[in-house]
Amino acid sequence: MQRWRGLEDIPQDWGRSVVTIGSYDGVHRGHQLIIGRAVERARELGVPAVVVTFDPHPSEVVRPGSHPPLLAPHHRRAELMAELGVDALLILPFTTEFSKLAPADFVVKVLVDKLHARVVVEGPNFRFGHKAAGNVDFLAELGRTYDYEVDLVDLYVSGAAGGGRPFSSTLTRRLVAEGDVTGAAEILGRPHRVEGVVVRGAQRGRELGFPTANVETLPHTAIPADGVYAGWLHAQGEAMPAAISVGTNPQFDGTERTVEAYAIDRVGLDLYGLHVAVDFLAFVRGQAKFDSVEALLVAMADDVKRSRELVEAAGRVQSP
Numbered sequence: 001m002q003r004w005r006g007l008e009d010i011p012q013d014w015g016r017s018v019v020t021i022g023s024y025d026g027v028h029r030g031h032q033l034i035i036g037r038a039v040e041r042a043r044e045l046g047v048p049a050v051v052v053t054f055d056p057h058p059s060e061v062v063r064p065g066s067h068p069p070l071l072a073p074h075h076r077r078a079e080l081m082a083e084l085g086v087d088a089l090l091i092l093p094f095t096t097e098f099s100k101l102a103p104a105d106f107v108v109k110v111l112v113d114k115l116h117a118r119v120v121v122e123g124p125n126f127r128f129g130h131k132a133a134g135n136v137d138f139l140a141e142l143g144r145t146y147d148y149e150v151d152l153v154d155l156y157v158s159g160a161a162g163g164g165r166p167f168s169s170t171l172t173r174r175l176v177a178e179g180d181v182t183g184a185a186e187i188l189g190r191p192h193r194v195e196g197v198v199v200r201g202a203q204r205g206r207e208l209g210f211p212t213a214n215v216e217t218l219p220h221t222a223i224p225a226d227g228v229y230a231g232w233l234h235a236q237g238e239a240m241p242a243a244i245s246v247g248t249n250p251q252f253d254g255t256e257r258t259v260e261a262y263a264i265d266r267v268g269l270d271l272y273g274l275h276v277a278v279d280f281l282a283f284v285r286g287q288a289k290f291d292s293v294e295a296l297l298v299a300m301a302d303d304v305k306r307s308r309e310l311v312e313a314a315g316r317v318q319s320p
């Protein structure tokens, strides 16, 4: 998959393409339907499939301070898009100047002049251009002038009609924030992931018998509600079943909120400085301050047992 940052990175001799535009945070099942359709149309026509996305999230530029928590950083989105068969990913720096492009100018500048769009695949709620004034009807109207077709995929109804939750990044963020990581995984089509570099903590975990890799998360990461979770710690090319703790360690009157994962039954790991990922499978319990450290240890042993069972049960139906 080619990766372009800005319109200047698009090769001069780029031919026609099938394009889809969106934030695509999380690349959830609705996004997967739209991107999948774009790839399918591209294969039929024998042209490449291009995804156009923005950085930072447009809402941050339009309303500073409103950056939503992110379900996936750009490099992870790129990985997921490459798996879906996307041929090129264009990340447009979303500047104030860019945000002021009128809808028709956006279409001409990006879709027509640069990407020579033949088909544009979108969800019905797609909005574009200054003040999000452009909608799919206008996109289709411009297509009659500029020789592209608009193909709509009804992502919202797909989830709800299938008896599940509507496919929505906003809903996924809410579920993650509430600790309902199982609900979030239903929409994402995989567990929610938090990643970053392993940093030093209070060095207390090893004394308790449960060393935990403390993950320094990227800015704007969507972090699940404080609590204990079952999931996986991905490190050194391995997916290790894990018991995960999110919170301030109230037992020890901590103040800093951390995401830390104990790789179940693994001894002698040295993960400091490594980039790791934590996948959240299921909520186990909330954070607590027990009467004694001994009582915390009893609870932790139980969490580990429960986490192992949950991961094993999930492993029987899906691999991490």
Ligand SMILES: Cc1cc2nc3c(=O)[nH]c(=O)nc-3n(C[C@H](O)[C@H](O)[C@H](O)COP(=O)(O)O)c2cc1C
Residues within 6 Å of the ligand: 200, 201, 202, 203, 204, 205, 206, 208, 210, 211, 212, 213, 214, 228, 243, 244, 245, 248, 249, 250, 251, 252, 260, 261, 262, 286, 287, 288, 289, 296, 300, 303, 304
């Ligand atoms: C499965 C599990 C459950 C945990 N539950 C709690 C808890 O209920 N309350 C709490 O204050 N800390 C809890 N923790 C966090 C521990 O207090 C923390 O891992 C320990 O203090 C080590 O911190 P360190 O990595 O900074 O050395 C939990 C950790 C794990 C792995």
Ligand SMILES: Nc1ncnc2c1ncn2[C@@H]1O[C@H](COP(=O)(O)OP(=O)(O)O)[C@@H](O)[C@H]1O
Residues within 6 Å of the ligand: 198, 199, 200, 201, 202, 203, 204, 205, 206, 207, 210, 211, 212, 213, 214, 261, 262, 263, 264, 265, 266, 267, 268, 269, 270, 271, 272
């Ligand atoms: N089973 C394990 N799960 C997670 N980390 C482990 C494990 N075994 C060893 N480690 C290492 O121990 C470190 C955590 O030990 P801990 O005493 O909790 O220190 P810290 O407070 O710095 O996190 C991890 O960063 C990792 O390098």
